[in-house]
Amino acid sequence: MREITESPAGWIEPPSEQQSLRRFLETIRERIWIVVVSVMITTAAAGLYVATADSVYEAETQIQVVPIDDPDGRLSSLGLINNSSDPLRAIETSVALITSRGAAERVAAETDRSPDSILRDISAEPIAESDVVSLTASAPTAVGAADLANSFAKAALRERASTLRETIDTELPALEARLRELPPGVARDTLAAQIAQFEALRVSGDPTLRIIDPAVPPGSAVSPRPLLSILAGIFAGLVLGVGAVFALRMLDPLIRREDQVRVRYRLPILARVPQERGGPRDRPLVWSNLVGGSIEAYRTLRAVLAGSATRNSRAPSILISSPGPGEGKTTSAISLAASLALTEKRVILIEADLRRPTIGKAFNISVNRGIISVLAGEAKLEDCLVTSPIGEGHLGLLLAEESGAAGAELLALPTALELLDQATKMADVVVVDSPPLATVVDALPLARAVDEVVIAIKLGTSRIDRTQELAELLAESGITPSGFVLIGVPGHSEPYYGDPSSQQVVEMQPSRPATSAG
Ligand SMILES: Nc1ncnc2c1ncn2[C@@H]1O[C@H](COP(=O)(O)OP(=O)(O)OP(=O)(O)O)[C@@H](O)[C@H]1O
Ligand SMILES: [Mg+2]
Incomplete structure (x- = not known):
């Protein structure tokens, strides 16, 4: 028996679990069936999802935001996006203007859907570092998605034009009454120019929003994605399986x-x-x-x-x-x-x-x-x-x-x-x-x-x-x-090294005449 060094229990290590890749792999190998079963279940679930989930297609219409020049603030009452405003704010405002409820109501009037369900399938986002807003529509078919994106974009522009017309129609009579009272001169000319501008806008609609790239039906669905779903299923199975193996090991x-x-x-x-x-x-x-x-x-x-x-x-x-x-x-x-x-x-x-x-x-x-x-x-x-x-x-x-x-x-x-x-x-x-x-x-x-x-x-x-x-x-x-x-x-x-047969080992020992052990 060896001499006891340090403390009486010096040979008992405090329970510490050192980790290494080899031990990790060995632990997994011992209960590899748990990982296999887990991966099989999650992959089958992913396959089932791919087979049964409704397809979703997405299509994009691009709308350019072109702020107008209005140095004298003559058009400020019309709420148009102008050059003097902060470009970031301008694009955010345009996103809100595009995805308006009014536009959704216009599309709803042409279909049998509610404005709310249309708004759920629509989203608009500025494209980074550009003056373009991308209007995305999702639908169960590729053509449906493109149609919704395009019809919503047009409805948004029509909605803007109509709001603009209403504003101009309320302001124009007062401007014309003031024009009649003004004597000829610079002020009168300026007001006349403003009225002319209002009348032009009444016909043209909102000049700051322009459809530059209409949506086309997409080639593939955004969801479900078979390959991605199966890979996610396998990954989830691996994570769950390995987790279960280590949990079981800790409880073993x-x-x-x-x-x-x-x-x-x-x-x-x-x-x-x-x-x-x-x-x-x-x-x-x-x-x-x-x-x-x-x-x-x-x-x-x-x-x-x-x-x-x-x-x-x-x-x-x-x-x-x-x-x-x-x-x-x-x-x-x-x-x-x-x-x-x-x-x-x-x-x-x-x-x-x-x-x-x-x-x-x-x-x-x-x-x-x-x-x-x-x-x-x-x-x-x-x-x-x-x-x-x-x-x-x-x-x-x-x-x-x-x-x-x-x-x-x-x-x-x-x-x-x-x-x-x-x-x-x-x-x-x-x-x-x-x-x-x-x-x-x-x-x-x-x-x-x-x-x-x-x-x-x-x-x-x-x-x-x-x-x-x-x-x-x-x-x-x-x-x-x-x-x-x-x-x-x-x-x-x-x-083992040198000899595969246990029987031979016993027989190969030098044979001695039997003597009592005592
Ligand atoms: N190398 C081995 N591989 C597989 N089984 C073994 C091995 N060595 C012993 N066994 C088996 O383990 C069991 C227990 O063996 P053994 O009787 O030697 O243990 P023990 O500690 O003396 O048990 P007990 O506490 O009952 O006295 C026996 O069934 C024996 O056949
Ligand atoms: Mg025994």
Whole structure:
């Protein structure tokens, strides 16, 4: 076990989530089906919209605004746009004049539509940096849009002419009466000129507005736009899908990736065991069930842990635990022990999971006397060891008798530590299969006594909160684990370096005459 540096919990990282493109892509890949379904739904919705939505066409008529010269202000009472006014204001005024209700009423009179609905389909906007106002009409057909734009523009001009005529008609009699009273002279001539101007305007209409470019039927609809709608549908699906993936990830209580362990704990990943397929569901896997990748992974674990053997005078002891049940503790303990035994080391595997003993089941061995008898002082360790069918005769098993929860208290007795001590004297390496420490603390005294504590994490099974509980429990007990064994790592089941067959690996080990592990 490593010395604790800094604080007792110095190896627990504060939970921080570092982001990187790779992690982002991996997260998406894990739940890519959510994104696919989301994109399919939104694209189908966009397709449905394109197929069923009413088409809208837009056509534009361009109207030029030409302010008149009126230096003496003779025409000011007529409300015409003149050169002296601010050009920006002038164009805004003209927009208001063009889209008048009067014009809409004129168009309405010629059709069966209401002025309000016509005004809703009409808009006018100045074209930037020009003296032109663009009058846009929308309609369900291209021809309808062009017709509406043109008829509205004409109606707007007629409306202006009529308003102008009415104003002139009210002002003209007074001007003519004043003219009759004026003696000949400059003032009379000026007034006569004004009257002449009024009369000319009465006939010509508003000279400041001029249709310069009538609308023509547009080639395509402005809405719906099939390509744009489908692209928007795909984009919306991607955004929603990715959002859902990340929301689910945040709510996911399970550890699914190595980086989730890495960001939380400053401990090494000692081995990565691939996801085994088709193994027994109710019991640990034994050496012969494992594929080459798993065997290689447990060899790696053996090699990494072997370092401690040289540091101590007595035989090293390794305890394997995990945050919760069914996370590969026993499989890892058996495989590590078998792997060590194949290097001709005398190995004792102690089954310290007294509540759910499964090593015997894995090997189809049952014992009358095992660890419980030893802990209770009823039997000696050497009498209770059985030689494992794997491990070339170098692996001795101290199995647990069926006892239920009753036997759990026994691990707290001093005899448990004596047992460990005795085992380390009899063997070259002692491996302890522990219960899940975050769930039951039975084996905590043993965890304190061993040299190495290894935490097994099964991806997709181990819980984030339980792992944290285990980490805190170990840290409080002054234990710094050696690292993690990750079980069920995807992409690690390919044929491993040098040899694709697990069976061959076992057979290739030097064959030794079977000797008792004790
Ligand atoms: N590499 C693997 N890939 C897939 N499944 C695995 C792997 N290793 C172990 N398993 C399966 O996981 C389950 C639990 O394994 P195991 O009994 O070793 O876990 P455990 O932590 O000891 O469980 P318990 O808490 O019940 O003692 C078993 O069904 C086993 O077959
Ligand atoms: Mg187990």
